[in-house]
Amino acid sequence: MMGIRKIWAAALVLGTAVQGFAQQHPNIMLTKANIAAVRQGVAKYPLLRSSFNEVKQQADRAIAKGIDVPVPKDGAGGYTHEQHKQNYQSMNACGIAYQVTGDKKYAAFVKDMLLKYAAQYESWPQHPKKKSNQIPGKIFWQCLNDFVWQVYTIQAYDLVHDAIPAGDRATIEQHLFMPILHYFTNECKETFDLIHNHGTWCLSAVGMTGYVINKPDYVQMALKGSAKDGKTGFLAQLDQLFSPDGYYTEGPYYQRYAMLPFVIFAKTIQQNQPQLQIFKYHNSILSKAIDASLQLTYTNGAFFPVNDAMKDKTFQSEELVYGVDIAYADIKSQADLLDVAKQQKRVMVSDAGLRVAKDIAAGKAKPFQYRSAWLSDGNKGDEGGLGILRSGPNTDQQCILLKAASQGMGHGHFDRLNLLYYDNGGEIFSDYGSARFLNIESKFGGDYLPENKTWAKQTVAHNTLVADETSHYGGELKNAEKYHPELLKFAASEQLQVISAEEDHAYDGIKMQRTSILFKVPGLDKDLLIDVVRGLSGKDHQYDLPFWYQGHITDQSFKTNVVTNNLKALGKKDGYQHLWLNSQSNLHNGDDHITILNNLRFYTIHIAADSAMQVKLVTLGANDPNMDLRTEEKAFILSKPKAANQTFVTVTETHGRTDPTGETTTGAASNVSDLKVLKDDETQTIFAFRVKQKAYKLTINYTNKNNFIQIN
Amino acid sequence: MMGIRKIWAAALVLGTAVQGFAQQHPNIMLTKANIAAVRQGVAKYPLLRSSFNEVKQQADRAIAKGIDVPVPKDGAGGYTHEQHKQNYQSMNACGIAYQVTGDKKYAAFVKDMLLKYAAQYESWPQHPKKKSNQIPGKIFWQCLNDFVWQVYTIQAYDLVHDAIPAGDRATIEQHLFMPILHYFTNECKETFDLIHNHGTWCLSAVGMTGYVINKPDYVQMALKGSAKDGKTGFLAQLDQLFSPDGYYTEGPYYQRYAMLPFVIFAKTIQQNQPQLQIFKYHNSILSKAIDASLQLTYTNGAFFPVNDAMKDKTFQSEELVYGVDIAYADIKSQADLLDVAKQQKRVMVSDAGLRVAKDIAAGKAKPFQYRSAWLSDGNKGDEGGLGILRSGPNTDQQCILLKAASQGMGHGHFDRLNLLYYDNGGEIFSDYGSARFLNIESKFGGDYLPENKTWAKQTVAHNTLVADETSHYGGELKNAEKYHPELLKFAASEQLQVISAEEDHAYDGIKMQRTSILFKVPGLDKDLLIDVVRGLSGKDHQYDLPFWYQGHITDQSFKTNVVTNNLKALGKKDGYQHLWLNSQSNLHNGDDHITILNNLRFYTIHIAADSAMQVKLVTLGANDPNMDLRTEEKAFILSKPKAANQTFVTVTETHGRTDPTGETTTGAASNVSDLKVLKDDETQTIFAFRVKQKAYKLTINYTNKNNFIQIN
Structure with missing residues (x-):
């Protein structure tokens, strides 16, 4: 040039x-x-x-x-x-x-x-x-x-x-x-x-x-x-x-x-x-x-x-x-x-x-070529970036976005390693966006609402790891602008696509890693979304991993404890004050799951639960005196009350359909089972699951770019 | 024949x-x-x-x-x-x-x-x-x-x-x-x-x-x-x-x-x-x-x-x-x-x-001829019916449905004189439908959920008058099957369409009347929806009139008192146990309003408030241990804590638009003002309002079919 x-x-x-x-x-x-x-x-x-x-x-x-x-x-x-x-x-x-x-x-x-x-x-x-x-x-x-x-x-x-x-x-x-x-x-x-x-x-x-x-x-x-x-x-x-x-x-x-x-x-x-x-x-x-x-x-x-x-x-x-x-x-x-x-x-x-x-x-149009891509951030391309994985035709595409970019100046959110999942024409694991009614004079002059700061920018408003119920970088722009995540791996083959990144500075003394995978399994119509999120620290922390989802939970493997009256806010600050705690459950020490029905399709999130792991079901809307928030937003939060290191492994299967016209439901049962973490240390996470009884074992080698994911 | x-x-x-x-x-x-x-x-x-x-x-x-x-x-x-x-x-x-x-x-x-x-x-x-x-x-x-x-x-x-x-x-x-x-x-x-x-x-x-x-x-x-x-x-x-x-x-x-x-x-x-x-x-x-x-x-x-x-x-x-x-x-x-x-x-x-x-x-299709209609119920056509009023082309039609039919056997809901409002391709004042995940095995075998009875069939789940927080006919099918509402008036001219009906048996000693009108006013793009709901009794009652709405409240004339923590169920039974009470306000003695933004359009509900009237803002979801209900449902309830006779008059203006592509908002302010009830007795309700400063006075003559509505 x-x-x-x-x-x-x-x-x-x-x-x-x-x-x-x-x-x-x-x-x-x-x-x-x-x-x-x-x-x-x-x-x-x-x-x-x-x-x-x-x-x-x-x-x-x-x-x-x-x-x-x-x-x-x-x-x-x-x-x-x-x-x-x-x-x-x-x-x-x-x-x-x-x-x-x-x-x-x-x-x-x-x-x-x-x-x-x-x-x-x-x-x-x-x-x-x-x-x-x-x-x-x-x-x-x-x-x-x-x-x-x-x-x-x-x-x-x-x-x-x-x-x-x-x-x-x-x-x-x-x-x-x-x-x-x-x-x-x-x-x-x-x-x-x-x-x-x-x-x-x-x-x-x-x-x-x-x-x-x-x-x-x-x-x-x-x-x-x-x-x-x-x-x-x-x-x-x-x-x-x-x-x-x-x-x-x-x-x-x-x-x-x-x-x-x-x-x-x-x-x-x-x-x-x-x-x-x-x-x-x-x-x-x-x-x-x-x-x-x-x-x-x-x-x-x-x-x-x-x-x-x-x-x-x-x-x-x-x-x-x-x-x-x-x-x-x-x-x-x-x-x-x-x-x-x-x-x-x-x-x-x-x-x-x-x-x-x-x-x-003249009929020359062809479907837009969406592609899996790593889009680097920073004018030299060395300040993290956005990872996008896509699978399937534009008419029914699975897509995930991993946000591993730098802070993005004053409009940035504190959500390093945030994951979004799209399928079937819309959001499945979603993001709130900004808290604002643009150009609606009666809502704070159409400007960003106070809740943009108290809620939308806070870490718990996003699908990423929260330590000790506090936001990344203490929610401080100046701190957050100093650092950016590092790309560990981006690869997109037909059978397996992976994006992996690390963020070491969002919390003092905690290394955060996320590896998100679209995995094509023979016998399944849609790719599995495999997601491995880790917090590694020398000290104990509470680790929360929210999944904000669209749809309605229709099944879960654990006993819910639904609050039926006197609903309380989950926390006091950093966005937690805006969450209603609807239910809190302990998970079994095994393969747990949650099934969501959204837009006539099922999503079953299999959770490799270890002992003392919890699921909190929350809805948005507490401490919102001016009714600025969208109260229809819902999340399940995987939560580990106390651990130095914590790895959350989920396998999300997209399956089945309901047909309201024909009044039929097919494929409502998930084909995935027996999700289990076999080994997890500084350099490796090894986990296994079955699809229609066929066993799969995946190894993530965090320090080996050339053999980052192994499948057995 | x-x-x-x-x-x-x-x-x-x-x-x-x-x-x-x-x-x-x-x-x-x-x-x-x-x-x-x-x-x-x-x-x-x-x-x-x-x-x-x-x-x-x-x-x-x-x-x-x-x-x-x-x-x-x-x-x-x-x-x-x-x-x-x-x-x-x-x-x-x-x-x-x-x-x-x-x-x-x-x-x-x-x-x-x-x-x-x-x-x-x-x-x-x-x-x-x-x-x-x-x-x-x-x-x-x-x-x-x-x-x-x-x-x-x-x-x-x-x-x-x-x-x-x-x-x-x-x-x-x-x-x-x-x-x-x-x-x-x-x-x-x-x-x-x-x-x-x-x-x-x-x-x-x-x-x-x-x-x-x-x-x-x-x-x-x-x-x-x-x-x-x-x-x-x-x-x-x-x-x-x-x-x-x-x-x-x-x-x-x-x-x-x-x-x-x-x-x-x-x-x-x-x-x-x-x-x-x-x-x-x-x-x-x-x-x-x-x-x-x-x-x-x-x-x-x-x-x-x-x-x-x-x-x-x-x-x-x-x-x-x-x-x-x-x-x-x-x-x-x-x-x-x-x-x-x-x-x-x-x-x-x-x-x-x-x-x-x-x-x-061959290109012979013509737009389906939707029409305003009274569809009688009962095999002789004398057991009430459904009133439907429509205005505008199929591409953007205002439509109201007044349910004045008989009980409809075992699948009937206890919602005499329920009002639904549609506009802009979707629901504005909506109905829950049934509480059921059809064919979803994990949700009660796909059958009607218990909440179909405790919630969906109850009166407060609908946009109609509730007395003393109890359902019509005590929620008893046998009682409800004995009676049906009576049609007072159905008429549909270009400028004014009206449906009016009465139900005398839903509550002992209370006569319920509802008159719903689509009124074309010069200078407004869309018809006004005028709605007059009365409860007439010899004794004092609490009268509630819920409006279940789709969208987000962006403005209201009164001070809200939003519950920011320790959210409580509004009641104990007849559906009230499923309502979270989010806010309760006293209304001024004058023209109050609520503005809702739905699908890029505004709906301002003007309320002719008398002294001691309240507005309760509620969301659905209390006392729902199996998470069977759609928690995104919201209502405002006009409430009169104590009165023998109560008349709720609302004028809903459909106005303006926001354009997220062009980031513009037009017509966000309502053109209706000064809504006031001038007279209200056994045979007449007279009320007035202004549209862009032009005064309108409407008289409903309940006992005079030939001159049922007068406009001055």
Whole structure:
């Protein structure tokens, strides 16, 4: 890749940019050369047609409502905030509608609105409702919102540029865009130079504006930082914000959000300076990041809810529509991306969207290629990562995610070695996500709820080892940011897939290890999920291993002791205060199990229980005075009250089905039996079980990567 | 309809049946004359093709597994039970596969299996595992299962009849079917003559067998009862088991089940004696019953879960596939039935299925015509009924159900004037259904759970008035069967739809009235749901009105007092023992409200609160030692601790949306305000509210049907 870097060095040193760009409009998502083709495509290809119809309806609604550019006054959710947000969306819709229909009323709407902004912008002070510790915008209370506004607005301007008289263009550029560029690179300089997704939005707005209104100097700053020395700026961000596998450290939910300015600024660079080959920069990092975003979803399109995450977010979100269309049209036309575009049910009305819609109409789509993968974290790829194992077709896929990544900054949860299990189109062992009702004003202003900290971030809210009813790293961000788990093994063969990782610093003096396996056994329809979790310490601890599950327990091997009245919270802090303790049982010294029925299918978790092990059944909702928590969440917690070393071995069989239409049930009985730990020491765990009477013995060799798992 | 009755009288008196039938085979669902057309149809029409492919796969699996006719031994769920059940399904699949493919291996399979049965049947005693108070079968532990077996098996025999050598046919008829006819009409005579759905299965088996093997005497008995006097038998059942509107008193779930033998025996009669016009009998009661079954679903296909009901049952169940295909092909070809067939995703591989699949392929389907309706209960239509109000297209329909029917026999719940509300494709104010894990052996053998009685049937499990924390009719079936609610008013105009009913006997000395309204208000996207519930008594009572809801409360006007630890059961009995009391609040003396977010939409329930009214927030799950209950169920209970008369007025606005993809929320604030009761006495309730500041005053005149609701 030195080749690409050299091109960049040459381009920047020799001042390609400084000489200005061949100016034609539009030239970002829709380009002049392709307008005729896009117009024909709207008539011909169903997905482009329906996507355009939506945009046009939005444009028509905007024109019907008329222009409203109020003096900025309100914070998020308030009238002026929502109106300015609406305005950039309206302008963008009208810009596209103008290019596709040729109807000048749409261009006039954008022009008139921009003139209104131009007439006022310079007179506006910084936003009166500024948040503490945040640089305010002029249009919105946070400068971040101003950046987003400009990223969209400059596209709208580009789309209608040629339909605006030169005099009006001069007014708009002099009295709106130049002051904005100045504000973003001066008052917001700190953000502009930040290696962080707020910085990406800021410099993308500046760089895109620089290209569109031909200000090469601002393009230079966007690419190389305000000092133009390359220490910050877009290229530095591409170098630093993603891992070599394209993973963004905050997690999938924020990765999705961070993607948009990267993709759209890159596309703008590509259009204006194709010789720079921006999509190939840093080992094609943007392509990897888009791919990673998609691999970080289950087959229903939902992002793995790692760290702060709204669980209903899927790859249908706009960021990924941009990402997929551009990846397909500008980077690599992989037929399986068309499958995602079909599920997104729309394309950008753009050159890229045209290609996607056309190829879908031609029947070229293939099922998206989900794969088992280790996605490293850290910009050198050496700070842990996420392990994903998948088995089966997209229509009915088993998938596990092992979270062995670094903390992920302020939105990170304290859940090292957390395990998620998906099957049959949904969650089986699940994660709470974040405690938040996004945009629901009555719920804490739509912001993160207090329970995000007291519950959602705490370790017991996740499917991982808890020592002494306290959270990893004491729930302290600073401590947690110092360390990351280590990958012990990742391997994915047809018969056996394994991901194993270790975390030594979450608790003083405790080494945590987790090894999760998908194992294909002859005679079973679905892979077994084998999971071995260890806590190793010189001292005694209480070890808890929660499994948050979806479904209803229909069978268990042990006697439950269900609390029938006077239900009590399990603990006092670190999330335990939010748990109702419904039942507590001692396990036999042998093969115990719990069977869960979820979405017409059975999941039997076999537990290699040793003496003095307990199962606690809990539901969520204690100490929740404002009813902020989802009380339908349930877990079983495997618990060892006192031990220096503890190994939890479970084998989860996915089996059978109930058919409510035919009123039949088949395969309700598990085929696994006799799960037993045979040996467990510093370097090895050996355990055995039977499937339909055939014996299996597995050995985990923690210190031998070349022979990590042995099966006898 | 005397005409039809006269035809019947003539036919039976003159002994048309006794003379025997023109014997040709097959002649029930598939008929000889249509085989060629069905074969072509399988090649041509996608729905018939996919339906046949499924049947053929089933047949091929059966042949691959081989024939197994074990000596009956096990009860439900056990090996011999499941095997014999499988056998009739396999024979039926092979019978169809033979007719469509012409491949004799399928016919041979049926013949061989029937010969195995014929070789043993007479030697089998009554089933060893007979249930107490139940007549046993010979093949299964309950005779009901034997009836079902024969209904399917005689169809299989009819399908392969012509491919079985005459000698084998004689063996099968002499040693299997004749003994079965004898057993059903002698040992099972009591059931045979029962006016009940078990009786329907019994006589349908007998009648169908009589037609197929040409035993007119048995057909006569099936039609007119064992004494052939018409006091029992199929015609008496048609006269008595359905209300004039086609409603079956046990409720939609059992109506669905009861339909199948009616429909298939009627079809058999139609094929053999078309001159009898069975589908027109008793004012075309079968047609009405099929229509009622469909009207008793919400737009997602789910049956209203009134009385004992598995909630995942939809019109995709086999009974309704038979019903819809036959209704379309043999009764009346309404284009909207094709919409249901499309959603069922299959047709019977039959003459009827051919017509349905063909017309769907021709694009004739129209959206199913859901309508607002009063479906009377009782065979004269004078024992209350179910009121259904609907508004909006099938894609997003508001629907309410007011249960004002009679008890519905042993599967009835004690929930007079229960109200259900559906919107946006799902439940908003919901019903628990029955407490049962059907066919899940580990949950009480798959039978009704003890909590079906202690919880699901009790009044507080439903959205209706509870006095003094006790259930209607003391939870006693005998008392409850004596009375039924009275309809006060049903009317459905475009702007206002109303259903009102009264129940005077659920509690001694309390008159209960409920008036539920869908009201279209200019300026609102969705109808308001207005609900007025009254308890009128000469003495003081505690009045509770639960609303079981789906979703999460995001806002309320009153201060909650959430129990954060030591959660307690609300009561001791009648279902209250299963409720956790999460919060209890006094309401203001004014317009209070609760807002629920469900499936991205808001529901704000405005409450006309008077002094001393309370709201209790409850969740389900107390006193449930076996974890049988769904603990995610939640309710708010409007409660008046002490009053002789109490009127609860609520106005529920359906509004706004959240968009997790675009991360936007609109219309989160309710437009309704100032709800107030102005007057309330024996004959009138007058109340007022504002919508976007426009004032509305509604008067309910309980005793004036002609001017029941006045709006000012």
